Amino acid sequence: MDDAHTKNEAESLAIQMKDSKFLVSLVFWHDLLSQVNFVSKELQRDTMDISAGISSFEKLCNWLKTYREKGFQEVLIGANELAEDLDVTPVFQTKRLRKRKKQFEYESADEAFSDPEEAYRVQCFNHVLDKALQSLGPRFEQSQKHASLFGFLCEFKNLPKDTIRKSAANLELALTDVKLVQENEQVSTVKSLDINGYMLCEELEALKPILPSDCRNPLQILQFLAYNNRSTAFPNLFIAIQIFLTIPVTVASGERSFSKLNLIKTYLRSTMQEDRLRSLAIMSIECEVMKSLTLGNILKDFAEQMVRKIKF
Structure with a gap:
């Protein structure tokens, strides 16, 4: 009895796996998850910083937008090739549209799709990609804020002094800790500064002519300052880069280790x-x-x- 039930279930699954809609979904999810998995592994690298992480995130978003506009035809081509290998006719089966009960009189009736491929593209393909784009935004809002604060440390070679001074002042304000101290029944505010914005700007201007051309990211700049014993000559820059590099892009790598x-x-x-x-x-x-x-x-x-x- 069990063998017959298992056989029938296996045959029904085999028939469903040869369905054209299943093959299209297989190719679609393979393309989507491959891109997401690649970016996920990139973000979990030990040498990944926020600026590079934001760049990978933006590339993924741009790929999703382009794939939504032009990728469906490529998915159909891949599904047809897979159907030929399985000796299956790649034809979408037309299904009867189920009418949804109206809750209010002013609701419009469901619009029927005459083409099942178009129905799949609108109801599944576009819907999944739209949800993916909507869910990616909130996950990287905090990282984007950090990148906007520390991003000038990666591009200061090509920035004018006024822009660097303004960005350094914003970073000084972000890294300022204000505490309330009560002494003799009087409350006063005490500011604790991690860096000095004005001096950071001057240090970056002084570093431009002596920084090697191969130092392009914050980690290489930090190594250049540390290995050449110049951390004391550029103290504000040394501290700012250390804070920037210790901000985690993701926590998956650490969780996996522990x-x-x-x-x-x-x-x-x-x-x-x-x-x-x-x-x-x-x-x-x-x-x-x-x-x-x-x-x-x-x-x-x-x-x-x-x-x-x-x-x-």
Whole structure:
């Protein structure tokens, strides 16, 4: 009985998978999720900063807008090629339109689509892309605000001094912490400044002629100042770039690293000691370093250290 039920269910699924609408949806979701997955991995890189993250986000939004206007025909072509490989006729099945009950008299009747492909494009293809564009905006509002504040640090070489001075003043205001202090029944305000906007502008102007041409992003500028012992000569710029680079674009990379501990403990339970747990956690978190190591060399070093030589 179970085998017959499973067989019927598998046959019905096979028939549905050969449906033209399913093939079109398969190609459509593959294109969409591939682009989203690529940008997601880009944002989770350790060297990713907000300016580069905003650039990747804008490219994804532009791709979605272009794909919404011109991508449906490409999806149909890909679905037709897939249907030929499966020996299936790529034809949309026409379905009867279900009438929606009116709640009010002034509501208009549902407009029927004579072409099922056009109905799919309007009701599914465009609808999904519109929702994707609407959901991406609020996720990056805070990052866009940070990029507007710190963005001049990436482009100061090509900016006039007046623009740099104005941007530095806005950054100084954003990084100012105002506290209320009560002394002798009097309340006063105390400002704590992380940077000085005027001095930051002067430091950027002084850095322009000596900064190498290959230093194009904030990380390279920070490394140039640190490796050449010039952090004390440009203190405000050094602090501003450090704050800029420590603002996370996403938290997925950090969450994935910390979740390794639970995975290791679940797999090995409580059969190991603390030293082994700590070592496995470090190996799991630093997996990129582990991939670059050669197992044969490690085993050779281990054998040389653990070998017991007996003198006769």
